[in-house]
Amino acid sequence: MAPTIIIVPAAFTPPEIYHRFTSVLKENGLESVVVSLPSVGNPEDGKAPSTMLDDADEIIRVVTNLFDHQGKDDIVLLTHSYGGIPASESMKSLSTRNRGARPGISRIIYVASIVLPDNWIISDHSQEIQYDFNDLSAEEGSLWASKLQQHSALSFADKATYAGYNDVDVHYIRCTNDGSLPAEGTKRILAVIQESSGKKPTVHELAAGHYPHLSKPDELTHLIKKILNL
Numbered sequence: 001m002a003p004t005i006i007i008v009p010a011a012f013t014p015p016e017i018y019h020r021f022t023s024v025l026k027e028n029g030l031e032s033v034v035v036s037l038p039s040v041g042n043p044e045d046g047k048a049p050s051t052m053l054d055d056a057d058e059i060i061r062v063v064t065n066l067f068d069h070q071g072k073d074d075i076v077l078l079t080h081s082y083g084g085i086p087a088s089e090s091m092k093s094l095s096t097r098n099r100g101a102r103p104g105i106s107r108i109i110y111v112a113s114i115v116l117p118d119n120w121i122i123s124d125h126s127q128e129i130q131y132d133f134n135d136l137s138a139e140e141g142s143l144w145a146s147k148l149q150q151h152s153a154l155s156f157a158d159k160a161t162y163a164g165y166n167d168v169d170v171h172y173i174r175c176t177n178d179g180s181l182p183a184e185g186t187k188r189i190l191a192v193i194q195e196s197s198g199k200k201p202t203v204h205e206l207a208a209g210h211y212p213h214l215s216k217p218d219e220l221t222h223l224i225k226k227i228l229n230l
Helices: 015-027 052-069 079-094 137-147 185-196 217-227
Strands: 004-008 032-034 073-081 105-110 170-177 203-207
Touching: 004 015, 004 052, 004 079, 015 217, 052 073, 052 079, 073 079, 073 185, 079 105, 105 217, 170 185, 170 217, 203 217
Parallel strands: 004 032, 004 073, 073 105, 105 170, 170 203
Antiparallel strands: none
């Protein structure tokens, strides 16, 4: 039976931006849930500033509910960009290692994602629209850019306190046309994971920009199925 996929969004990115992708996942027999990060949202919508740790707590809440109250026993985190940071942090409560005899997370798929060593913060949290949607037409890129929301600056001030990638099997999808996270940045991220965990992450490449969920949803789904041996 296929696992449930929990999508942890990028900064500034509301769940609706992943709806095209979740539809493709569903067509391929994969159930998914997109986490609504507390740090993402416009003040006029009543959103209070939130931290990265608040985001991690929301991931914990969503996944724990699926494990403990909805009977799910196989869940995979699929992170995007900034989402890799709170997702890694959430492993302090969600990994198989830390949940004992109860079902837990044993795999994370990082898609064009950032991870941090313990006690580090994000030093650059700018949002460059022209680089994020560089493999979409100008018209479509502008459309999706208009749907991005504000992001709490407080979330970039939290230090990472738990290197959750040490607890799980790590798959990393590198987007080869990524204008926001170029190859050198990805190389440093992979080195952080390997140095901390002592294990080399399994790296997969996809010819896409920073938001493959929008530009290459079918190809991304096919790659995820391959990773999950489906």
